[in-house]
Amino acid sequence: MTDLAVIGAGPAGLAAALAAAARGVRVAIVDSATEAGGQFYRQPASGLRSRRPQALHHQWRTWERLRDGLAGSGARFAVQFLTEHHVWSVERDSDGFTVHALLGPEQRESVAVRADAVLLATGGYERVLPFPGWTLPGVVTAGGAQAMLKGGLVVPGRTAVVAGTGPLLLPVATGLAAAGVEVAALVEAAGPKDLVRHGRALVGKLPEGAGYAARLLRHRVRLLSRHTVVRAHGDDRLTGVTVAALDTRGRVRPGTERYLPCDTLAVGHGMLPHTDLAETLGCRLDGLTVAVDDEQRTDVPGVWAAGESTGIGGAALALAEGHIAGRSIAARLRGSEPDPAQWASAAKARTRLRKSAAALDAAYPPPAHWSDQVTDDTLVCRCEEVTAGAVREAVDELGAGDVRTVKLLTRAGMGWCQGRVCGPAVAGLAGCELTPSRRPFARPVPLGVLARQHDMATEKGTS
Numbered sequence: 001m002t003d004l005a006v007i008g009a010g011p012a013g014l015a016a017a018l019a020a021a022a023r024g025v026r027v028a029i030v031d032s033a034t035e036a037g038g039q040f041y042r043q044p045a046s047g048l049r050s051r052r053p054q055a056l057h058h059q060w061r062t063w064e065r066l067r068d069g070l071a072g073s074g075a076r077f078a079v080q081f082l083t084e085h086h087v088w089s090v091e092r093d094s095d096g097f098t099v100h101a102l103l104g105p106e107q108r109e110s111v112a113v114r115a116d117a118v119l120l121a122t123g124g125y126e127r128v129l130p131f132p133g134w135t136l137p138g139v140v141t142a143g144g145a146q147a148m149l150k151g152g153l154v155v156p157g158r159t160a161v162v163a164g165t166g167p168l169l170l171p172v173a174t175g176l177a178a179a180g181v182e183v184a185a186l187v188e189a190a191g192p193k194d195l196v197r198h199g200r201a202l203v204g205k206l207p208e209g210a211g212y213a214a215r216l217l218r219h220r221v222r223l224l225s226r227h228t229v230v231r232a233h234g235d236d237r238l239t240g241v242t243v244a245a246l247d248t249r250g251r252v253r254p255g256t257e258r259y260l261p262c263d264t265l266a267v268g269h270g271m272l273p274h275t276d277l278a279e280t281l282g283c284r285l286d287g288l289t290v291a292v293d294d295e296q297r298t299d300v301p302g303v304w305a306a307g308e309s310t311g312i313g314g315a316a317l318a319l320a321e322g323h324i325a326g327r328s329i330a331a332r333l334r335g336s337e338p339d340p341a342q343w344a345s346a347a348k349a350r351t352r353l354r355k356s357a358a359a360l361d362a363a364y365p366p367p368a369h370w371s372d373q374v375t376d377d378t379l380v381c382r383c384e385e386v387t388a389g390a391v392r393e394a395v396d397e398l399g400a401g402d403v404r405t406v407k408l409l410t411r412a413g414m415g416w417c418q419g420r421v422c423g424p425a426v427a428g429l430a431g432c433e434l435t436p437s438r439r440p441f442a443r444p445v446p447l448g449v450l451a452r453q454h455d456m457a458t459e460k461g462t463s
C-alpha cells in the first residue's frame with residue numbers, strides 16, 4: 001500500500017510525484033512506457049546508447065531536474081517507478097484505490113497497486129481524420145513520427161510531407177528536417193489570419209513561433225498554410241500526396257490541387273485528452289476533458305487529475321498543473337487544508353497557459369469541410385474495416401442519429417482501439433457531436449485476467 005499512485009510519467013505526473021514526495025508522501029508512478037518522460041520528454045530506449053538525446057529536445061534542463069528528482073534527490077521517500085504497467089482500470093473502495101495494470105509487452109498478467117489517493121496524468125492522444133489513401137504504409141501520425149525519432153532514433157522515410165493542423169506539426173516538421181529527412185512541405189489547414197485573430201492570448205507564444213519559423217526557413221521547408229491533403233497515392237505504399245488550397249470556410253478551392261512526391265506523410269489534426277480511467281471512476285467530465293478544481297481535484301474524493309487529461313495545453317501547462325496537484329495531495333493526505341499561496345507562481349502560469357491553449361485550440365480547428373473529401377470507399381474504422389460509405393448509409397438510410405447507433409449498425413469503433421482512432425471521424429461523417437465514449441476498461445484485457453479478478457472478488461465477497 002502506498003500513499004499516492006500517479007498514473008503517467010509525463011511532465012504532469014513527474015511534477016506531481018516530485019512535489020508530493022518532497023513533502024513526505026510515498027509515491028508509486030505507474031506508466032506503460034519503458035522510460036519516464038511521457039510524450040514531450042520521450043527518451044530513447046537505453047539499449048540504443050544515445051550519446052546526445054538532448055539534440056532532439058527542448059527545455060532539456062527541466063527534464064534533467066525531473067529525471068534527477070525521480071532518481072531520488074530532494075525527496076524524503078524514494079519515488080517508486082513501475083514501468084511497463086498498462087493500467088486498464090482503477091477501482092475505489094472503502095480503503096482507497098486499486099490500480100490494475102497489465103505487465104510488460106505481452107500484457108497478459110495483471111498486477112494491483114493499492115493507494116490512498118490517485119493522480120490521473122495520462123495525457124492525450126492524436127486526432128487523425130481520414131482521407132483517401134490514409135491507410136497506405138508510409139502514412140503515419142505526426143506524433144508517431146516524432147515518437148519514432150525521439151524514442152527509436154529512426155526516421156520514418158527519406159522525403160516527408162507533414163500535414164493536418166495544430167502546433168504539434170511544427171516540432172515534427174523541424175525535428176524530421178534536422179534529422180536529415182527532406183521535408184517537402186508543411187501543409188497546415190489554418191491560415192495566418194486565424195492566428196492573428198487570437199493574437200492577444202498568443203503573445204507569449206511569439207518567441208517559440210519565431211524559433212520554429214527560423215528553423216523551417218533554415219531547412220527550406222515550404223509552409224503551405226490554408227492547405228490540406230486531399231489524397232495519398234501509391235499501390236502498396238505511399239508515393240506522393242495531392243494537396244489543395246482551402247477557402248476561408250474550409251472548403252477545397254477547385255483547381256488548386258497539386259502533387260507532392262514523398263514516401264512519408266506525417267499527419268495529425270490536434271489532440272484529445274485520455275479520459276477512460278476518470279470515467280470508470282465516475283469523475284465528472286467537462287466536454288471531452290476531466291473536470292478539476294483549482295487544486296486539480298476531480299469531483300471524486302481522493303482522485304486528482306493533471307496535464308492533458310484535463311485539457312490539451314502543452315508540456316509547460318502539464319508541469320504547472322502537476323506541481324499544484326502534488327502539493328495539494330501532500331496537504332490533503334496529511335489531513336490539512338493546503339495554502340494556495342504556496343503554489344501562486346504555478347497557478348499564475350496555469351492561468352496564462354490555459355488562455356493561450358484555448359486560443360491555439362480556436363486557431364487550429366480541423367478543416368470544417370474535411371468530410372467532403374472522404375470518398376465512400378475510404379476506410380474509416382481500420383480495426384473493423386468499416387468504410388465512410390457504410391457510415392453514411394447508417395445515417396442517411398437507416399436513420400442513425402448518434403455515434404453509438406452508427407457503431408451498432410456498422411461495427412465502427414468496436415475493434416481493438418475501441419473507437420479512439422475512428423471516433424472523431426465517425427462523429428464528423430455522421431454529423432454528430434463527439435462525446436466521450438464510455439469504455440469499461442482503458443486497455444484491452446485478456447478474458448483470463450477478468451475471470452481471475454472475478455474469482456478473487458467472489459472470495460472476498462465483494463462481487
Ligand SMILES: Cc1cc2nc3c(=O)[nH]c(=O)nc-3n(C[C@H](O)[C@H](O)[C@H](O)COP(=O)(O)OP(=O)(O)OC[C@H]3O[C@@H](n4cnc5c(N)ncnc54)[C@H](O)[C@@H]3O)c2cc1C
Pocket residue numbers: 007008009010011012013030031032033037038039040041085086087088121122123124125126142143144146147168171172271274306307308309313314315316318442443
Ligand atoms: C504522440 C505525441 C507526440 C507529442 N510530441 C510532442 C512534441 O514533440 N512537442 C510538444 O511540444 N508536444 C508534443 N506532444 C504534446 C505533449 O505530449 C504534451 O504537451 C505533454 O507531454 C503533456 O504532458 P502530460 O504529462 O499531460 O502527458 P504525456 O506526456 O502524454 O504523459 C502521459 C503518460 O501517461 C502514460 N499513460 C497513459 N495512459 C496510460 C495507461 N492506461 N496506463 C499506463 N500509463 C499510461 C503514457 O505512457 C505517458 O507516459 C505530443 C503528444 C503526443 C500524443
